[in-house]
Amino acid sequence: MHIFGKLVGFAAVSSAILMPSVAFAATQAGIAAGVSGSVAVSEGDRESKQAVVSGMDMLLGDKLESADASRMQILLLDETVFTVGPNSQLVIDEFVYDPNTDTGKLTANFTRGVLRYVSGKVASANPTNVTIKTRTATIGVRGTALFAVDDPETTEDQTFVGLLGPGANNDGNLRAGGMTVSNEMGSTDVLRAGFGTFIRPGMAPGPAIPTPPRITQAMQARLTGPVARGQNGGGQAGNQGGGQNQGGNQANDGGPQGGPQNAGGPAGGGSPKQAENAAGVGAAKTAGGAKKIAVPLKTVQKIDSQAFNATEEGAGISDAENPQQAINDMVEIAQELGFGTLPFGVAIPTAIETRWSNIGILDTHLTGPNPGGDGRFHVFYQNFGNFNSAPFAQLDADNVANGGSEVIGISQLNSGGVYRASLHNFRDRNLVGSTALSNEANARMRLIQNGQISRGPGGSTIVSGNVLADIQAPTGQVGNTWVGLEFDSTLSNITVVNQFQDNVNPANIQ
Numbered sequence: 001m002h003i004f005g006k007l008v009g010f011a012a013v014s015s016a017i018l019m020p021s022v023a024f025a026a027t028q029a030g031i032a033a034g035v036s037g038s039v040a041v042s043e044g045d046r047e048s049k050q051a052v053v054s055g056m057d058m059l060l061g062d063k064l065e066s067a068d069a070s071r072m073q074i075l076l077l078d079e080t081v082f083t084v085g086p087n088s089q090l091v092i093d094e095f096v097y098d099p100n101t102d103t104g105k106l107t108a109n110f111t112r113g114v115l116r117y118v119s120g121k122v123a124s125a126n127p128t129n130v131t132i133k134t135r136t137a138t139i140g141v142r143g144t145a146l147f148a149v150d151d152p153e154t155t156e157d158q159t160f161v162g163l164l165g166p167g168a169n170n171d172g173n174l175r176a177g178g179m180t181v182s183n184e185m186g187s188t189d190v191l192r193a194g195f196g197t198f199i200r201p202g203m204a205p206g207p208a209i210p211t212p213p214r215i216t217q218a219m220q221a222r223l224t225g226p227v228a229r230g231q232n233g234g235g236q237a238g239n240q241g242g243g244q245n246q247g248g249n250q251a252n253d254g255g256p257q258g259g260p261q262n263a264g265g266p267a268g269g270g271s272p273k274q275a276e277n278a279a280g281v282g283a284a285k286t287a288g289g290a291k292k293i294a295v296p297l298k299t300v301q302k303i304d305s306q307a308f309n310a311t312e313e314g315a316g317i318s319d320a321e322n323p324q325q326a327i328n329d330m331v332e333i334a335q336e337l338g339f340g341t342l343p344f345g346v347a348i349p350t351a352i353e354t355r356w357s358n359i360g361i362l363d364t365h366l367t368g369p370n371p372g373g374d375g376r377f378h379v380f381y382q383n384f385g386n387f388n389s390a391p392f393a394q395l396d397a398d399n400v401a402n403g404g405s406e407v408i409g410i411s412q413l414n415s416g417g418v419y420r421a422s423l424h425n426f427r428d429r430n431l432v433g434s435t436a437l438s439n440e441a442n443a444r445m446r447l448i449q450n451g452q453i454s455r456g457p458g459g460s461t462i463v464s465g466n467v468l469a470d471i472q473a474p475t476g477q478v479g480n481t482w483v484g485l486e487f488d489s490t491l492s493n494i495t496v497v498n499q500f501q502d503n504v505n506p507a508n509i510q
Helices: 003-017 121-125 213-224 246-252 305-312 323-338
Strands: 024-026 028-036 039-042 057-059 063-066 071-076 081-084 089-098 103-112 114-118 130-133 138-141 145-150 159-165 179-183 186-190 195-199 348-360 362-369 376-379 393-395 402-410 419-425 444-456 459-463 466-472 481-487 494-501
Touching (some): 063 071, 071 089, 103 121, 114 213, 138 145, 145 213, 159 179, 159 186, 179 195, 186 195, 348 362, 348 459, 362 393, 362 402, 419 444, 444 481, 466 481, 466 494
Parallel strands (some): 103 130, 402 459
Antiparallel strands (some): 028 057, 039 063, 071 081, 114 145, 138 179, 159 195, 179 186, 348 402, 362 376, 362 419, 393 402, 444 459, 444 466
């Protein structure tokens, strides 16, 4: 079923599900988007402890517990993302969300392990309505990406809470993040990406300090290390990076940490503005030229089992009217719109990363030789490619945001021809002579070896790794397509092309 049809049907079913005449058994807060190793869920409305599997609905009051070498991710209905590492525990205590106004309230309780959080629409509308509790302090979110990790080198029950971003001078056109960490003894404001505070029982939060390297290493190791083969399978987790351009924000975020305790700060964060939202829902990219829009998932609640049984026994309603099918579609939509395709937690041998700001609906394109020299492949939004088989190149996720990033990963480089990476302005595909891509987008392109995929509300990026090329689109050029880089299968010949051309049909980009 085409994604546009799924979204329309899903919105209609959601409205029916939310009618007062229907009795609810449990309130769905989101879905488990990626599970690796062994993770269990209990309490809340569940009668007994269950194993968590990717695509499973997450309910209000769920208590999540991960085992050794295990991790998972939760996507809430407002696009908030929690990533839970090994030996961790998290409870979603409160979640209220109105998709019509993007307002609501969120309270989560993190009691041990490692957690990464990326704010969604609730925080974007009103950051004061989002609270994350730990054993020893409360984190007030100001629209941000942050993490909390138990200190592995102390026996004093010490936790470090760190701000991941976005930084004040981020190149994703996102509002700067911030957080206030407080308890009965005092509070500390953290206003700069790459800083954080230690918290301990019976003590006020410590001063804001640069995140110690050992803490960064501990957090990354727990969220990206090897996973156990558990009963949940090996689903890939997404959004691990904690927000748009986190790899570069710290370098751009000049100035000291600054800010007095309890100082105010601008509210913000959340996902960038969605582009060209047609008919309130958005269309999908097709060969005919329509463009897929990243639509926020609508609130859906799970109705009681009797209603499901009546549907399953054949009540004469179609799949489009089936509440269970709507929930299944939500899972698929979430995977299509937000979770990417490249493997998480492992090095991507070669990757092309593009970033931009100010304008929306840009697309990364990669062309190159097929294995065995049989023609050329073309990876872009219409053909995501394949990472594990020919052409051994794959787009992680299609980003349509007004400012964002995309990644194409390459597992092996094929000989017999040149690889060519381009960025296309889909919005101006029919506008010959456009200068928006050159003059407004602040577009950048990087060629990176052995980095890891990172996902956030602004798109996919690559963190760490060896940067072989980092270029910016020249200004004053005419065309809707920027051809940035060419390289061969040995990566010994990397050419900065930096040429612009016009392509009405993106499928014709060479």
